[in-house]
Amino acid sequence: MLPFSLIVAVLSCFPSRALASHGLSSRALLTFASPLDGGGSMLNNAGGGLGEPLNVIISGLSSPNVLTNGGILNYARSLGFSNECFNVHLGDPQSANLGDGNGPVNQTIELRQDFGDAAFGTCFESLIGGNHFRVYRQNGPKANTGALFLAVSHEEDVSQHHTISLPDGYDNGRDLLVAAATAGDTFFDGALYNAVAQNVTGLLPVGAVGINHNIPIDGVAVLLTVTIANAFDPCANGVSWCSSAPHTMMPQLSTIAFSVMLCMFMAFSLL
Ligand SMILES: *[C@@H]1O[C@H](CO)[C@@H](O)[C@H](O)[C@H]1NC(C)=O
Ligand SMILES: *[C@@H]1O[C@H](CO)[C@@H](O)[C@H](O)[C@H]1NC(C)=O
Numbered sequence: 001m002l003p004f005s006l007i008v009a010v011l012s013c014f015p016s017r018a019l020a021s022h023g024l025s026s027r028a029l030l031t032f033a034s035p036l037d038g039g040g041s042m043l044n045n046a047g048g049g050l051g052e053p054l055n056v057i058i059s060g061l062s063s064p065n066v067l068t069n070g071g072i073l074n075y076a077r078s079l080g081f082s083n084e085c086f087n088v089h090l091g092d093p094q095s096a097n098l099g100d101g102n103g104p105v106n107q108t109i110e111l112r113q114d115f116g117d118a119a120f121g122t123c124f125e126s127l128i129g130g131n132h133f134r135v136y137r138q139n140g141p142k143a144n145t146g147a148l149f150l151a152v153s154h155e156e157d158v159s160q161h162h163t164i165s166l167p168d169g170y171d172n173g174r175d176l177l178v179a180a181a182t183a184g185d186t187f188f189d190g191a192l193y194n195a196v197a198q199n200v201t202g203l204l205p206v207g208a209v210g211i212n213h214n215i216p217i218d219g220v221a222v223l224l225t226v227t228i229a230n231a232f233d234p235c236a237n238g239v240s241w242c243s244s245a246p247h248t249m250m251p252q253l254s255t256i257a258f259s260v261m262l263c264m265f266m267a268f269s270l271l
Contacts, residue, residue, distance in 0.1 A: 031059040031223060033143035034203060038099025042203045042221065044134070044151050045095045045104060046212040052151040053204050053211065054096060054136065055174040056222050060145035063228040066193070067146045069109060070241035072135060075226060078188035079180045081111040081131070098149055100140030107134035107151075131173050152177050170217050178222050189241060190234035198223045 035042055035054075043051030058066065058075075065071045095104040111133055133152040138145045154173035180186070181195040199220050205211075206219035228234065235242035 027060065027139070027144050027146040029061065030143075030145045030147075031061055031225070032057050032138060032145050032147035032149075033099065035097065035099035035138075035149075036203065038101065038142050040097035040099025043096075043205075043210055044107075044136070045097075047092075047094075050210060050212040051096075052094065052134075052153060053170050053217050054149040054151050054221065055170055055204065055217070056133070056150040056152050056177060056224060057200070058148040058150065059223055059225040060138070060147040062224075062226040064146075065191075065228055065233075065235050065242055066226045067137075067148060068242075070243075072148055073109065073111070074188050074191060074241040075186075075193055076111045076133075078186035078191070078193050079177065081133070094134060094151070096136045096149065096151070098136055098138040098140070099143060100138045100145075101142030102140035105136065108137055109135045111135070131176050133173070133177065150177075169213075169215055170211070171220075174220075174222060178224070181224055181226070185229055190230075190237070190239040192229045193226055194229040195224050195226045198225075 041051065042054050044054060046052050058072065060067070063071075066075050093106040095106050097104045131152070131154050133150045136149040136151075138147045138149060152170070152173040154169045154176065178197050181193075182197050186193045186195075200223050201220055204217060204219045204221050206217065208214050208216040211217055
């Protein structure tokens, strides 16, 4: 059996592919469009005919700089989430059809709770479990709202193969995220965020039918309108996450050194 550190080293040597960039120019100014109207679903495709609920929607009327890949990553960091440990992806991507004419599309990004350390914390989440979410953007030709649909859940640790916490891992994950977003303004890398939450019913089913892991849900999706609340637009000063669509935050030097060490360790073990 391979030592865990070796597995991490192997994986950390293969960064996941970069994200496609996203243009917001021709976006419709709407909160979101119901995926059901366009032949889509509020459940993603987790395989086996089952899905995870898209239980949080970041409104298309949020500040534009929240809705980009770099923007949602920075916002998520203000809530204590980060991108995955070393960019390592431990599960298969899951697709969703937001009824926007794009058909089923894989998640844009997956974020995990970082436990207070944006560079290393998600490694702990991968080991001990925590909150996580997948992001889908509604930007197809039939409903280009720019809204982000989040499949939020609270997971068990890696030894449980990241299964969702019973008995209410979806509702619980949603509530934890919304509580963090609405407890007060949040801040990360130059941006101060204010979020207003609103419950949306009638889109998600109530109960466990069709839900991955047979975990029942209460049928509530929360619409979050997130506004960058700085007196001066942080993006006017060229903060890095505003202009680009970064998938990874520039890691701290110690993180780079650690990864290089693990990669070298792996290379030597394979000789
Ligand atoms: C999602 O990603 C997987 C693995 O990369 C790929 O096999 C699959 O075709 C993708 N699905 C969609 C809908 O793009
Ligand atoms: C929104 O839904 C959640 C989950 O069901 C519930 O706890 C909360 O009280 C609701 N909030 C409002 C304002 O209805």
